[in-house]
Amino acid sequence: MVEPGVYEALARPLVGPLDPYFIGVLDQVRHMLRSTFGTRNPLTWAVSGTGSAGMETAIANFVEPGATFAVLECGFFGNRMTEMGRRQGARVVVLEKPWGEVFGYDEVAEFLRREKPAVVAFVHAETSTGALQDPRPIIRAAREVDALVIADAVTSLGAMPVSVDDVGIDIAYSCSQKGLSCPPGLAPFTASPRAVERLYQRKTPVPAWYLDVRLLGEYFDQHQYHHTASASLYYALHEGLRLIHEEGLENRFARHRRANQAMVRGLEGLGLRMHVAEGHRIPHVNTPRVPDGVDNGKVRKHLLEKHGIEIALGRGPLDGKVFRIGVMGPMANEDCVQMFLGKFGEALTA
């Protein structure tokens, strides 16, 4: 759900990509993205593409051909990282766990000591399973082998802390339409000075011109023409970030946590069991298991057709086994949750 003010911002008059007014908007967006990511990284901006373009920006720039790239995979988007790494000509090594679980220090450290990767990637909040990965054990293990760490923050940014600097993430990217509640089309991106230093040691050019971090830096920092950034999408992102900061990041995150507590209590009250263990759940993506004997398609159809409420299903190994109920942005409040639970309970028994 997008706030009315964000829709209004979308329709503001267009200007060119080097217009001083637009450069001012970009600078404010960068400033607000830094606080939302929890970073002081100068290299913080938005890529002109969707979250997947953000993922490719991270992998195409920081994973060199022939380098070892370690992916911690327990969901749909870990798999996508693996595919992108292979396309860069990297030696991709994968540590897999069942979908919905998370990684702990010992298993990651053992894996990284064996594989000695240059770069390690993980998904912070795996929307396909509802599991939230604590970045700290992964970063601790990665530091021991001097690997850079890429965090996929597509689902987490804006709805919960990412804490890039505090936990020590080197590279993170996101999208504009989930936790930030803006229209899709931009991919917030940040990289640490340590990551930038490695990038400048690359021996081969980045095949992706459109997503080349050095060229993008020349645009965002020195205002040299690179591509025609979409003013409309930036106006909307600016307004979305402004509203987030008006509420306050801590208030916003607390609101999402309260909505999650109410949701989990309510779902358990309806007799459902959460797929992800307590303490490892994404606050704004709830994945209760589909109860035995319940036709998930019928439940989703009932909600959509009778109430205009869209919920998703699991993917891959969780297909048909869990519901995925997103509660983020303006909808993340107890009233919305109670309203949803009433209708969901009705749909389960209809």
Next chain:
Amino acid sequence: MVEPGVYEALARPLVGPLDPYFIGVLDQVRHMLRSTFGTRNPLTWAVSGTGSAGMETAIANFVEPGATFAVLECGFFGNRMTEMGRRQGARVVVLEKPWGEVFGYDEVAEFLRREKPAVVAFVHAETSTGALQDPRPIIRAAREVDALVIADAVTSLGAMPVSVDDVGIDIAYSCSQKGLSCPPGLAPFTASPRAVERLYQRKTPVPAWYLDVRLLGEYFDQHQYHHTASASLYYALHEGLRLIHEEGLENRFARHRRANQAMVRGLEGLGLRMHVAEGHRIPHVNTPRVPDGVDNGKVRKHLLEKHGIEIALGRGPLDGKVFRIGVMGPMANEDCVQMFLGKFGEALTA
């Protein structure tokens, strides 16, 4: 300049990338892009990025590592193609001419016979010089060596015929903000069945996952999730294309030609000389030479500050030598041209 209805379309309520309503919008956009490109290519859609993402989609998919890639370069954007081809690991060969000139059959045929490229690229309308390249002599020469032809239609699409099928272009791409007069952020793209056949013979995977034509085809044709296409930008492109078809493509093109004739007559009446020879000019990008003794910076500043009119300067070798005056979309009419000429004349002598 963007029509008010296009701004309104931008702000319509968002839906997901696989929503049946949105798929309907996509299908209509594809249909209208085909007529605007002048093609029946089934593979016609818009890439979720700017015109440069369209260029990279063409080059990253159709130019394989080790293949010979011939670029006909006489302006800023030909140079960009060269750079992208090198990043794909191709053997890039360049035929250069002074900025503002165009290529004829003999020189291109001689070059292509010698270099035997797999792919040839040219810029249809070089916005950096104002020169319009006739595609036919290039395509005739390319066919003789069995090369695919990529046409950059970033500046031409929507303001003049591209005639993809009639002239025999294999791959063309554009942007949403110039001739189509929509917000930037999407890159219309088309490829012939012959080009698609070659793509399926590629021996190496396309490094660019986000711009992979086969994956994009699975999204646009089979509606398999690939990325979250920006509904807002598609709504706007849909409305922009609808307005273009409401006016009629032929009427729109004729309107741009009439505006161009009035502009050239007026500029010559002010004593300026056009940089590009008659018969080779882009109808909607006029590049008169800066007269001796005129301070181009002062003229541009006068127009911008007194009248809110922005005109551009030449780039590269034409820096400071030509003005670049774009007249496209809603502004391409004789009234606007006369109004501009009055103020431009005043600025030249101020």
